Amino acid sequence: xxxxxxxxxxxxxxxxxxxxxxxxxxxxxxxxxxxxxxxxxxxxxxxxxxxxxxxxxxxxxxxxxxxxxxxxxxxxxxxxxxxxxxxxxxxxxxxxxxxxxxxxxxxxxxxxxxxxxxxxxxxxxxxxxxxxxxxxxxxxxxxxxxxxxxxxxxxxxxxxxxxxxxxxxxxxxxxxxxxxxxxxxxxxxxxxxxxxxxxxxxxxxxxxxxxxxxxxxxxxxxxxxxxxxxxxxxxxxxxxxxxxxxxxxxxxxxxxxxxxxxxxxxxxxxxxxxxxxxxxxxxxxxxxxxxxxxxxxxxxxxxxxxx
Ligand SMILES: NC(=O)c1ccc[n+]([C@@H]2O[C@H](COP(=O)([O-])OP(=O)(O)OC[C@H]3O[C@@H](n4cnc5c(N)ncnc54)[C@H](OP(=O)(O)O)[C@@H]3O)[C@@H](O)[C@H]2O)c1
Numbered sequence: 185x186x187x188x189x190x191x192x193x194x195x196x197x198x199x200x201x202x203x204x205x206x207x208x209x210x211x212x213x214x215x216x217x218x219x220x221x222x223x224x225x226x227x228x229x230x231x232x233x234x235x236x237x238x239x240x241x242x243x244x245x246x247x248x249x250x251x252x253x254x255x256x257x258x259x260x261x262x263x264x265x266x267x268x269x270x271x272x273x274x275x276x277x278x279x280x281x282x283x284x285x286x287x288x289x290x291x292x293x294x295x296x297x298x299x300x301x302x303x304x305x306x307x308x309x310x311x312x313x314x315x316x317x318x319x320x321x322x323x324x325x326x327x328x329x330x331x332x333x334x335x336x337x338x339x340x341x342x343x344x345x346x347x348x349x350x351x352x353x354x355x356x357x358x359x360x361x362x363x364x365x366x367x368x369x370x371x372x373x374x375x376x377x378x379x380x381x382x383x384x385x386x387x388x389x390x391x392x393x394x395x396x397x398x399x400x401x402x403x404x405x406x407x408x409x410x411x412x413x414x415x416x417x418x419x420x421x422x423x424x425x426x427x428x429x430x431x432x433x434x435x436x437x438x439x440x441x442x443x444x445x446x447x448x449x450x451x452x453x454x455x456x457x458x459x460x461x462x463x464x465x466x467x468x469x470x471x472x473x474x475x476x477x478x479x480x481x482x483x484x485x486x487x488x489x490x491x
Pocket of ligand 1: 191192193194195196197198215216217218221235236237238256257258259260293294295296344345346347348349354355356
């Protein structure tokens with residue numbers, strides 16, 4: 185049994201990590217910043233730890249008690265993205281100080297948005313990150329985690345797709361569904377030919393649990409993407425949303441128009457080509473994705489409406 189301390193345990197992905205970790209026989213203590221989150225954790229069999237991402241003393245104490253720290257919490261306020269990124273770095277620095285020299289596991293979460301627009305290339309875990317813009321700011325936190333390996337920590341970064349989906353959740357797709365429902369039109373940006381790699385939340389959560397169970401090269405960045413369910417474009421998402429909501433209209437909008445509808449950060453994310461491979465997770469963690477998942481079928485038939 186591995187004693188896990190989890191931040192973001194009450195969140196969309198963290199909740200599934202909790203389910204899989206408990207099922208595998210591990211114990212979980214989870215950060216809870218409200219009584220509602222604490223109650224949610226207790227109901228699942230997780231010991232809540234009252235605190236938030238600013239309670240650095242609490243985070244350090246919990247890291248010292250645990251065998252493995254899985255850090256999934258993030259302040260998803262895209263209007264104050266720089267502040268969220270800065271706090272994420274403080275949290276990772278705190279975990280690194282607490283775990284230095286222990287050979288314990290520290291897994292932090294990032295997104296393949298750091299790769300920005302991959303164009304015609306399929307990026308891998310060694311593809312250089314271009315500084316500045318969009319989600320690339322999270323690459324600094326990634327590097328802090330990579331470097332923690334040199335301080336005696338089995339550290340890893342999980343880079344998740346822009347579109348983690350399944351179990352009635354995710355962020356970006358439900359936001360697009362909600363605006364389409366409100367405005368009676370499903371939109372895509374430009375030609376809508378931008379292609380993104382996707383991943384199901386169950387597969388993401390499985391990788392976090394594998395990281396506490398399997399040996400891996402400390403300081404590794406893992407991509408998590410579905411290698412079978414490929415070719416999802418901005419236009420195909422809009423068409424699936426239209427099908428889901430029985431809308432007759434699918435409309436191309438300019439980047440500027442999209443920025444008015446969704447804000448500039450989300451317009452950037454929805455216009456991105458973001459394709460990548462996940463070979464290291466397969467090789468080092470024994471991670472695999474089952475064949476036959478379909479994000480477009482999921483959107484059309486079961487994606488939740490509220491953001
Ligand atoms: N979902 C995706 O498609 C996706 C894609 C790429 C990367 N990611 C990354 O994956 C990680 C998990 O994402 P998610 O989709 O599970 O997010 P989520 O559903 O929004 O959950 C966020 C979690 O962080 C916690 N949190 C937020 N602000 C906090 C604070 N100030 N102090 C303590 N806890 C705080 C939330 O607690 P409460 O329950 O109390 O609000 C919740 O448990 C994040 O790092 C995210 O950026 C997600």
